[in-house]
Amino acid sequence: MIIGAMEAGGTKFICGVGNEEGEILDRISFKTETPDKTLQQAVDYFKDKGVQAIGIGSFGPINMDLSSPLYGHVTTTPKPGWGGFDFVGVMKQHFPVPIGFDTDVNAAALGEVQWGAAQGLDNCVYYTIGTGVGVGVYAEGRLIHGLVHPEGGHVLTRRHPEDRFEGLCPYHGDCLEGLAAGPAIEKRWGVKGTMLPTEHQAWEMEAYYLGQAIAGVILLLSPKRVILGGGVMHQKQLFPLIRREVRQALNGYVATPAILESLDTYIVPPSLGNNAGLCGALALGIKAIKGWA
């Protein structure tokens, strides 16, 4: 079975094909432009691949309410041309096959559950910390959508006592994304995060915010694993700092060995590496055929 996979990011699209074992057999990537231009490239890529389903992990917000006439649309993004775009509808016109559609982060969570760092678990949370902060939630064997879909990057945390940066989120100023996404790091310190030394205070501050948010998720959802991906998390020195913050924030309250003793295997990077997003989209495609929840 050949499945199409599409990681639809706000700045970059990645298209690929893969199989049921989670193997990516081919991939291309191109810049995200207007929907017309961008989708045309995707259609051109997939048209002679014989895909039996397509999975799309999309930037958002998106409409995933199957009972809505706007199902499959991108909704209120400020990205030119994409607000109200009928993403699934256009793909369906070209490819009359089952199409799976979810947020990029829910897709990544599902990919990690199928083949990666949360393999076999029925509960996990996937963070991406990059140009924004996104959270995918997989709980009791299902991706969580709810009314819209999780937007956990915008939660409030307490301010670090030494942080004078006002935050970058156009909606909330100093929410998690406003304080801890890549652009916030760059604005606060005046250089890109990749230019900062690993022992720079930036990372301790970053871990302070992410650790608080993750502790909140652990309290609220009790995930069986927390996976931290995205460009900012290429700074591997963050992992031990974040684990320390989480341990301090919980302070022994969630009395289970995974958290009290094994935080190193509980808060982890994605194991699908650069293919995490595309494997997630692949998993959505397979799910669309097989009816995984």
Place this chain on the structure above:
Amino acid sequence: MIIGAMEAGGTKFICGVGNEEGEILDRISFKTETPDKTLQQAVDYFKDKGVQAIGIGSFGPINMDLSSPLYGHVTTTPKPGWGGFDFVGVMKQHFPVPIGFDTDVNAAALGEVQWGAAQGLDNCVYYTIGTGVGVGVYAEGRLIHGLVHPEGGHVLTRRHPEDRFEGLCPYHGDCLEGLAAGPAIEKRWGVKGTMLPTEHQAWEMEAYYLGQAIAGVILLLSPKRVILGGGVMHQKQLFPLIRREVRQALNGYVATPAILESLDTYIVPPSLGNNAGLCGALALGIKAIKGWA
């Protein structure tokens, strides 16, 4: 079909019997003492009722991991005699019927989904704000357990700028429960909340904390309804104040009519009133027979 229901609280037990329509046909309540004494009263109550299943909504933390030898036990509570108590095991000895077991707040969420304020919805969050703060989560048609179970009462919120109270939580000091549960209100203001006038600053401060926490839950889980129960929420003036805080905290980011236009029907009291907990336990009992997720 007659189902037994047990709302096992830290200070009070309520036992009752009901039917599949959610009707409570009989109920008693008694003080929570040692497990031996308390369970004996429950057993005496149920023994001639002909129950075909029993649902237990319990104070926690509890073990709900069906693969664990400690399934059905109360775990680390400081309550004398209850730590490590095999709650389900003891009930099974006396009543060899299906037994449903979950947290009191998950039970209440399920009851409201079956017969109450979230009827027919596949996603809702239930808060109880009383002597503690508890959160039950029902998402995509299932109660969320995860690694342990939600403990969302212990999340951190930002401090109200005028609040000098240090908080009462033995684990976290000024987490939500430490700042907003009934005992915190009493300690902060020197009198029980029920003695404070409805226009007292206490309520604005209370709404500040609860509103922040609820906004966080909306971002993370996108519930289709948020139900606020428990003794503190008998202060009905809190509802409009909390809705205002939530609206401010989200600031238009979650752009869906339920939140932008209809917060009055989105953040609501439980509609099962004083039977919310017991109906929840009843729902757990029915679920144990019928295999509801």
